[in-house]
Amino acid sequence: MPSHEPLAASPGRTEVGVTTDRRRILCLFAHPSIDRSEANRPLFAATAAVAGVTLVDLYAEYPSGEIDVDREQARLRGHDVICFMHPLYWYSTPSIFKEWQDLVLEHGFAYGVGGTALHGKLFFNALTAGGPEQAYCAAGYNHFTIRELLCPLEQTARLCGMVFLPPFALFGARTAVDEGRIGAHVTDWVRVLEALRDYRLDLAAALPLTKLNADLDAILLEP
Amino acid sequence: MDGMLFHAFIYLAAAVLAVPIANRLGLGSVLGYLIAGILIGPTLGLVGAETEEVQHVAEFGVVMMLFLIGLELEPKLLWEMRARVLGLGGLQVLITAVLIAAAALLLGYHWGLGLAIGLIFAMSSTAIVLQTLGEKGLTRTDGGQASFAVLLFQDLSLIPVLALIPLLAAPGLSGLWAAGPGGSGAGAAHGAISLVVGLPGWGYALVVLGAVALVVLAGHYLSRPLFRYIAESGLREVFTASALLLVIGIALLMTLVDLSPALGTFLAGVVLANSEFRHELQSDIEPFKGLLLGLFFITVGAGIDFGILSAHLATVIALTLSVMSLKMAVLLGLARLFRLQPGDQWLFALGLAQAGEFGFVLLAFSVQNAVIPAELARMLSLVVALSMLLTPALFIAYDRLIAPALRTGSAPAPDSIDELGTVVIAGIGRFGQIVNRLLLASGVRTVVLDNRADQIDLLRKVGIKGYYGDASRPDLLHAAGISQARLFVIAIDDQDRAVKMVEHVRRTYPTVKILARAFDVRHLYLLQKAGADLVVREVFDSSLTLGVAALKALGMHPFKVERMARAFRRHEAEGLTSMYDLWDENPDIARNLVLQARIREHVGSLQDALNSDRLQLHDRTERGWTPPPRGFNRELDGDE
Known part of the structure; x- marks a missing residue:
């Protein structure tokens, strides 16, 4: 853990460097059919409006799947928090994220000899899952918790020296609109982004959670 | 000859001097022409008696304008407007005429005289209103469409009104009854030959129906092979000549059967709205229309009789203002009744408040038929002219006072994703076709232009709509709607013309994105240098x-x-x-x-x-x- 990164407390706001008193957040977004999305589209729109967040629509930028490694590595270098935003497809990300990892997280950049570019950054997923929350446990039909299913990503983050946060998750996404849950979820999402940006998220309290949005009042400090 | 050249020089010089200044001051071209007319007519006295004759020629600009409007209006759209044309337009003419007649009755005039004046003032100026709406880009707004519907009804009602006026003569003034039934008096008023003088009522109806059918059928079946034949000759000026021939021919036919020439050409325009020659016709007729309309506005300005005006200044101004406020009140009430949006209500009411060019025609006709005394007619004709002169000011009032107040009230909703905008494609050969098909399949509206009539014809046979015309001509691009387009795709074979096209569009329409097809690297660089946003080697x-x-x-x-x-x-x-x-x-x-x-x-x-x-x-x-x-x-x- 780099020393300048306090786990919980907010640093005193300095008038000078904007980059030192704010975390720069990179949201990599992937939804292959955004027009039909009910949950990710409002999340995408809300994210675009948060100051200090870089939002990248991967399928828009690389429609043929041909990822620009240099550009993506420069983006990673320029941010403190990396977030994968996506629907959960077969207990993982949409395929473009796998291609992105295969290409961008090079030896010598992300891991291995001289591979320290990502050290100390925060990593987490903001995902929407079709199944209900109770299905994601040993007794449920998905058998594993969402954290357990994301183990490969957690290990990827760890090998790259990043801090893995629990996912910000929406369960039962197919019925979220009908049940009127989208609005509150989007509001929560913006709160989390702003708190991360302004060092108001209690990392120590958040790290062991199954999902980041279990009880936001418990991990977010008021501005 | 010398006199003609001199007058032409005066008219043109006045227009060239006054219109750009008026436009730069934000007054619009119509006011510019009117002021130019006042300057050369009553003020400097450079033109005089011939103004009236010139005005008759210039009225043909209105005929051409309606032809062009018809071209923009597909039959389906016209049919959708029927409730407004009959309801809104009918009520406007009826209520305005009755109210003015009632006012005249109260002032002690004969009811027939009052009704004639009412009908005359019920008409608005098609020329001024449509020209100004077009200039301000308000034609497509709901208020603009409602205004158009009313103007269309007024055009339609001209024929029955001409038939009615002779019947309104006050007993004391009579003695000059026009002969013949129906609208035959109208033809006599214009001093033209008429085919229908002396026909019985049913015969007249038959002739009218026949003429309308002729326009529709010939427009639909005959004009296209003819235009294709001429287009294949590759002679531009002959195409222009044939376009003019079409308009003048229809106008002549309509005059022969005592119908409004404007209405006839409008009908022909609607019939041709779906044809592949639409944009070519538009860009050919447009300059004539512009010049003639300008001339018409100048003659209105030049025709103002300052002698009578200064003698009855207070009366004329009071009359003008009361006529305009009365018309405005009626229009505003009708706009509410027909549920126009608040902004559109004001556009509609302010825009149509003037009396129009038909007023001059009807006044002259009324004097001939001894319905209105000549002395009164001269004053009323001043009222008509003055109200037309005030109209641009009302449009400016709408722009400055009403439109901004409405904008701050509610910001317009951002465009949804479905609104991708229009794409103009130049060249529909092997390359342009693929582009066009992909865009169409994705629900994008395209306007396709090609200068090979046979190619366009072939595509129409397989259901792809294109228009004949040389897309390197600025006026044709304009007619095709390039100013409202999002993208311009250049897919023509001629390399040099493609580069010139890019230069022109980049300079004239800086917001339109240009995507061009290049022949090779050299051509690609040339297109890039000319300002194309994206160039693809073919x-x-x-x-x-x-x-x-x-x-x-x-x-x-x-x-x-x-x-x-x-x-x-x-x-x-x-x-x-x-x-x-x-x-x-x-x-x-x-x-x-x-x-x-x-x-x-x-x-x-x-x-x-x-x-x-x-x-x-x-x-x-x-x-x-x-x-x-x-x-x-x-x-x-x-x-x-």
Whole structure:
């Protein structure tokens, strides 16, 4: 853990460097059919409006799947928090994220000899899952918790020296609109982004959670 | 001859001087023409008695304008407007006429005289209103559409009104009854020959129906083969001549059967709205219409009789203001009744509050039929002119006072994703067709132009709608709606014309994105330099596709081939960018030695890359899938 990164407390706001008193957040977004999305589209729109967040629509930028490694590595270098935003497809990300990892997280950049570019950054997923929350446990039909299913990503983050946060998750996404849950979820999402940006998220309290949005009042400090 | 040249010079000079100034001051062209007319007529006295004759010629501008409006209006749209034309328009004419007649009755005039004046003032100025709406881009708004519906009804009602006026003569004034039934008096008033004088009522109806049917059927079946035949001759001016012939021919036919020429050409326009020659006709007629309308406005200004005006200044102004406020009140009430939006209500009421050019015609006709005394008619004609003069001011009031207040109230909703905008495509050969089909299949509205009539005809047969015309002509591009388009796609064969097209559109419509097809690298650079946003070499992709197929056929792994193709494409794009500056210094490639050296290097680097396993290009194709070096996990163990 780099020393300048306090786990919980907010640093005193300095008038000078904007980059030192704010975390720069990179949201990599992937939804292959955004027009039909009910949950990710409002999340995408809300994210675009948060100051200090870089939002990248991967399928828009690389429609043929041909990822620009240099550009993506420069983006990673320029941010403190990396977030994968996506629907959960077969207990993982949409395929473009796998291609992105295969290409961008090079030896010598992300891991291995001289591979320290990502050290100390925060990593987490903001995902929407079709199944209900109770299905994601040993007794449920998905058998594993969402954290357990994301183990490969957690290990990827760890090998790259990043801090893995629990996912910000929406369960039962197919019925979220009908049940009127989208609005509150989007509001929560913006709160989390702003708190991360302004060092108001209690990392120590958040790290062991199954999902980041279990009880936001418990991990977010008021501005 | 000298006199004609002199007058032409005066009219043109006045227009050239006054209109740009008025436009720059934000007054609009109509007010500019009117002021020019006042300057050369009553103020300087440069033109005089012939103004009235000129005005009759200039009224033909209104006829042409309605033809052009008809071209914009497909039959389906016209049918959708029927409730407004009859309801809104009918009520406007009826209520205004009755109220003015009642006012005249209260002032002690004969009811017949009052009703005639009411009908005269119920008419608005098609010329001023439509010209101004078009200039301000308000034609498509709901208020603009409602205004158009009312104007259309007024046009339609001109014929029955002309028939009615002789019946309104007050007993004391009578003695000059026009002969014949129906609207035959109208023809007499214009001093024209008429085919229907002396016909019984049913005969007249039959002739009218026949004439309308002739316009519709000939417009539908005859005009297109004729236009195609002329288009294939490639003689532009003959096409223009035939367009004029069409308009004048229909106007003549309508005059012969005592129908409004404007209405007839409007009908012909609607019939031709779906034809492939629509944009070509539009751009051919447009300049004539503009000039004639301008001339018409000048004659209105020049015709103001300052002698009478100064003698009855207070009366004329009071009359003008009360007529306009009364019309405005009626229009506003009707706008509410027909549920127009608040902003559209005001546009509608302010825009149509004036009396119109038909007023002059009807006044002259009423005097002839002894319905209105000549003395009164001269004053009323001043009221008509003055109200027309005030109209641009009302439009400015709408712009400055009402439109901004409404805008601050509620911001318009942002465009939804479905609204992708219109694309104009120049050239519908092998290249443009593919572009057009993809866009259409994706629900994008396209306007396709090609200068080969047979090609357009062939495409129409398979259900693809295109228009005949030379897309390198600015006026035709304008008629095709380039100013409202999002994108302009150039896919024509003629390389030099393509470059000129890019230059013109870039200069005139800076917000329109230009996507162009290039023949080769030289052409690509020329198009880029001219300002195209994206240029694609026409055979690059197909050649690459064939190259990819060749490598696969040789047995190379398809995904490796795919990566090679990606690398090739990237290498090519980087090369094109890096060589542009060298080319720009000296576009003559044969003499540009530095560029030649760079081209050799570019081609060489690719060759090397494809021949060797170690060089840059190959490395890049492998990048990301390269396994970490052997023994990398020992380092990781050490890290822990």
